Amino acid sequence: MFAHIRDRFGKIFYPEEYTSLKEVDGYAPLITDFESLWNRRLYTRISDAFNRPITGVAGGSVALLERESKDYNRTFRLTGGKKTVLNLASYNYLGFAQSEGYCADTVEDSLRTNGIGMSMPRNQGGQTKKQIEVEKMVARYLGVDDAVVVSMGYATNSTVIPLLTSKGTLIISDELNHSSLVSGARMSGATIAVFKHGDTKDLEAVLRRRISQGQPRTHRPWRNILVVVEGLYSMEGEFCDLVEIVRLKKQYKFNIYLDEAHSIGAIGKTGRGVCEYFGVDFKDVDILMGTFTKSFGAVGGYIAGRKDIIEHMRLSCYSNMYTECMPYPVLAQVESSLQLMMDEVPDWVGDGPARIRQLAENSEYFFHRLIELGFLVLGSPGSPVVPLLLFNPGKIPAFSRMILERNIAVVVVSYPATPIIAARVRFCISASHSREDLDYALEQIDEVGDLLNLKLAKK
Numbered sequence: 001m002f003a004h005i006r007d008r009f010g011k012i013f014y015p016e017e018y019t020s021l022k023e024v025d026g027y028a029p030l031i032t033d034f035e036s037l038w039n040r041r042l043y044t045r046i047s048d049a050f051n052r053p054i055t056g057v058a059g060g061s062v063a064l065l066e067r068e069s070k071d072y073n074r075t076f077r078l079t080g081g082k083k084t085v086l087n088l089a090s091y092n093y094l095g096f097a098q099s100e101g102y103c104a105d106t107v108e109d110s111l112r113t114n115g116i117g118m119s120m121p122r123n124q125g126g127q128t129k130k131q132i133e134v135e136k137m138v139a140r141y142l143g144v145d146d147a148v149v150v151s152m153g154y155a156t157n158s159t160v161i162p163l164l165t166s167k168g169t170l171i172i173s174d175e176l177n178h179s180s181l182v183s184g185a186r187m188s189g190a191t192i193a194v195f196k197h198g199d200t201k202d203l204e205a206v207l208r209r210r211i212s213q214g215q216p217r218t219h220r221p222w223r224n225i226l227v228v229v230e231g232l233y234s235m236e237g238e239f240c241d242l243v244e245i246v247r248l249k250k251q252y253k254f255n256i257y258l259d260e261a262h263s264i265g266a267i268g269k270t271g272r273g274v275c276e277y278f279g280v281d282f283k284d285v286d287i288l289m290g291t292f293t294k295s296f297g298a299v300g301g302y303i304a305g306r307k308d309i310i311e312h313m314r315l316s317c318y319s320n321m322y323t324e325c326m327p328y329p330v331l332a333q334v335e336s337s338l339q340l341m342m343d344e345v346p347d348w349v350g351d352g353p354a355r356i357r358q359l360a361e362n363s364e365y366f367f368h369r370l371i372e373l374g375f376l377v378l379g380s381p382g383s384p385v386v387p388l389l390l391f392n393p394g395k396i397p398a399f400s401r402m403i404l405e406r407n408i409a410v411v412v413v414s415y416p417a418t419p420i421i422a423a424r425v426r427f428c429i430s431a432s433h434s435r436e437d438l439d440y441a442l443e444q445i446d447e448v449g450d451l452l453n454l455k456l457a458k459k
Contacts, residue, residue: 237379265295
């Protein structure tokens, strides 16, 4: 309310600062009033809690560049100081994003031998032998026919889904799916239906209703039905109910698109994701998608599945036709991390499996300890992302600043990523964290939780 009142007076007394919200010479404003209001009146006041600059390796700890603002967070200036903090903000789940060890040595050797990139798309001469080898390794790791790698994680979803669906097909999407999945669905031209997050009963109700009605106008049977879900929802820390989804697939004859951006490498006894975690046959999932940006410490993503589908993607996917081939050093990082996870490096026997076990133990321990302390925690036990609800937007900067004073870096999340009153902090757990690291973090979180009255769980 106060923000709207300030805007009303501002438009009268300082009109030059509000030109972006007004129609000028017949041109409509490009920014909506509410989006601009959020940025001006709310986000600016708490922006010091976001986009904090770091330097060095984002491992179990990270060096934070200190900064200051003299105009109420409108601009920031680096002070030249550095602060080493415990890193609970990075998706470096297995600790492979490091500057030493087998992965780092392999990347350095590749850089010296092959250079950085090809400067051309794959379909125009950029394909490399290393890329083919990595694709075969990904397919072998997942136990499927074939795989194709893409140089950008977001584009893996947004450019592949339109290849699988078109007019006359139905996409049924979880309401909390990532924006890359939403973008791909919208670009496909398919009819889109949404089911309640994680609710397989609602999914079945949507399936029954849509199958019985058929296509809009003609009511002909759907050419194809694609159910799109994520293995691990990072904002909620929850696994999808893959066992029930596969059961519904066999009953209603639809295809499954599974996004394992956060779960591959981080979930399952050997890191093979939610299929392994739930004991589901990988071949029961038609399209397996994952990214290399989290557990692998690299960039890009992959699509894995039947050979005929993957070959079609190699020839027709926009990410192969128009984007640069994945660079050599990135391929080396992916290959070396996969080798460690599959325990295929003689000089590093046991390193990869030990990291996967350590991550699972750390995730379980941290999740249950937060609940014991009385916090309202979302998610599934064993998830490397542990969301703690803050609710009040005013507690976003308070929690972030107070925990940083205690030398801990965390990710706070607010609108537009979540509803305004569903603000939260996400703790990202890594195999690089020791039990002492986690105990220290829990001690400080417990103290801040008391100060901010965050212990809202029913006892």
